[in-house]
Amino acid sequence: MKLTVLQDNLKSAVSLTSHFISLKAQLPILANILLKTDKSRLILSATNLETSISTSIGAKVEKEGEITVNGKVLNDLISNLSSGQIELEVLKEQIRITSGTFKSNILGSNTSDFPTLPNSLGKDSFKLKTKDFTEALNKTLFAVSTDETRPILTGVLFVFQKGEIRLVSTDGFRLTEVVLKTKVEV
Numbered sequence: 341m342k343l344t345v346l347q348d349n350l351k352s353a354v355s356l357t358s359h360f361i362s363l364k365a366q367l368p369i370l371a372n373i374l375l376k377t378d379k380s381r382l383i384l385s386a387t388n389l390e391t392s393i394s395t396s397i398g399a400k401v402e403k404e405g406e407i408t409v410n411g412k413v414l415n416d417l418i419s420n421l422s423s424g425q426i427e428l429e430v431l432k433e434q435i436r437i438t439s440g441t442f443k444s445n446i447l448g449s450n451t452s453d454f455p456t457l458p459n460s461l462g463k464d465s466f467k468l469k470t471k472d473f474t475e476a477l478n479k480t481l482f483a484v485s486t487d488e489t490r491p492i493l494t495g496v497l498f499v500f501q502k503g504e505i506r507l508v509s510t511d512g513f514r515l516t517e518v519v520l521k522t523k524v525e526v
Contacts, residue, residue, distance in 0.1 A: 341405025362388035376406035485511035
């Protein structure tokens with residue numbers, strides 16, 4: 341794999357995907373981010389086996405390939421580089437990162453151990469407008485408890501029913517419920 345990307349684009353993509361890695365995982369591969377090329381894109385994927393993410397950024401790809409790299413190390417390195425172009429090149433089990441006069445090699449690992457992420461959302465998928473979803477979250481988040489001794493109250497309950505989603509939260513004193521109508525995908 342050999343490609344060139346902009347530091348700002350890579351920094352935001354790595355930062356986003358690093359939130360989905362598992363730092364205290366029983367499987368060391370879950371602390372990694374999968375870097376994979378697809379024509380003129382660099383795809384970054386991460387998972388902790390409960391939640392996963394796959395995002396892509398534009399890249400000038402000279403040679404296709406893939407590798408997994410420790411997410412924390414990659415995030416720390418990329419965020420400290422100066423703006424401009426970054427060249428990524430995979431040499432066996434290492435990734436070489438070059439930016440201006442800076443050069444670094446990070447030990448990676450084979451992608452065969454990385455869990456396969458789902459490509460589709462399934463037959464019962466639906467669409468929501470981002471604006472509607474964020475408004476519904478804002479209307480329920482105020483009632484989420486911050487008391488860690490009662491962890492059941494520290495989140496928002498999502499109830500998926502035919503044609504709607506209910507968001508419910510409580511802190512033991514306040515209770516809120518928001519109902520969103522959905523468009524079912526066929």
